[in-house]
Amino acid sequence: SAVISQKPSRDICQRGTSLTIQCQVDSQVTMMFWYRQQPGQSLTLIATANQGSEATYESGFVIDKFPISRPNLTFSTLTVSNMSPEDSSIYLCSVVYGDYGYTFGSGTRLTVV
Amino acid sequence: AQSVTQLDSHVSVSEGTPVLLRCNYSSSYSPSLFWYVQHPNKGLQLLLKYTSAATLVKGINGFEAEFKKSETSFHLTKPSAHMSDAAEYFCVPLSSQGGKLIFGQGTELSVKP
Numbered sequence: 001s002a003v004i005s006q007k008p009s010r011d012i013c014q015r016g017t018s019l020t021i022q023c024q025v026d027s028q029v030t031m032m033f034w035y036r037q038q039p040g041q042s043l044t045l046i047a048t049a050n051q052g053s054e055a056t057y058e059s060g061f062v063i064d065k066f067p068i069s070r071p072n073l074t075f076s077t078l079t080v081s082n083m084s085p086e087d088s089s090i091y092l093c094s095v096v097y098g099d100y101g102y103t104f105g106s107g108t109r110l111t112v113v
Numbered sequence: 114a115q116s117v118t119q120l121d122s123h124v125s126v127s128e129g130t131p132v133l134l135r136c137n138y139s140s141s142y143s144p145s146l147f148w149y150v151q152h153p154n155k156g157l158q159l160l161l162k163y164t165s166a167a168t169l170v171k172g173i174n175g176f177e178a179e180f181k182k183s184e185t186s187f188h189l190t191k192p193s194a195h196m197s198d199a200a201e202y203f204c205v206p207l208s209s210q211g212g213k214l215i216f217g218q219g220t221e222l223s224v225k226p
Contacts, residue, residue, distance in 0.1 A: 033213065035216075042218050042219045043157075043216040048211055100147075100164050100207070102147070104156055104157040105156070
């Protein structure tokens with residue numbers, strides 16, 4: 001199985017600033033995903049990060065707010081831009097490997113004050 | 114389009130009694146389905162997955178789920194609950210578009226001594 005290292009594990013940020021979250025995988029994977037889990041809620045997919053092309057965003061999420069980079073097959077970043085308290089959530093990256101093997105990072109717990 | 118409904122937002126059982134967490138999906142064809150568990154302040158862990166093989170799927174920690182196409186259900190069961198089973202459980206179908214996981218609303222399982 002693939003092992004994901006996600007950083008930072010948590011952060012407290014001032015409103016109006018940006019935070020970049022890193023996701024490092026120990027093997028090459030084609031598909032990487034970024035999710036948001038708002039307090040007390042389920043996971044919502046933000047975007048699919050594609051290596052060598054623009055990320056594909058889900059309805060309600062835009063590139064200006066959540067820019068994503070995918071420079072190679074083992075790494076991706078998600079930036080939460082111009083943060084407001086409503087952005088306080090857990091952000092998780094996920095990868096798929098082999099047949100139906102989905103693994104999740106441990107998450108980044110973001111608090112915006 | 115695929116969607117999933119977890120019929121109970123919260124289930125409470127006594128230790129040693131059976132667990133039933135209900136999940137119904139809607140789809141025009143049999144999807145791949147997963148159950149994930151999220152313990153408080155922990156990451157997501159895969160319990161089991163159905164991928165068009167045997168309809169009764171056995172997972173970790175004594176959990177199992179049965180895929181019933183006629184009922185479009187994929188309920189999660191365990192014969193005897195343990196205190197350590199207290200967590201949030203997510204029923205997750207695999208989207209036919211882009212390999213994305215679609216998370217249900219989640220069911221919080223409480224286990225009373």
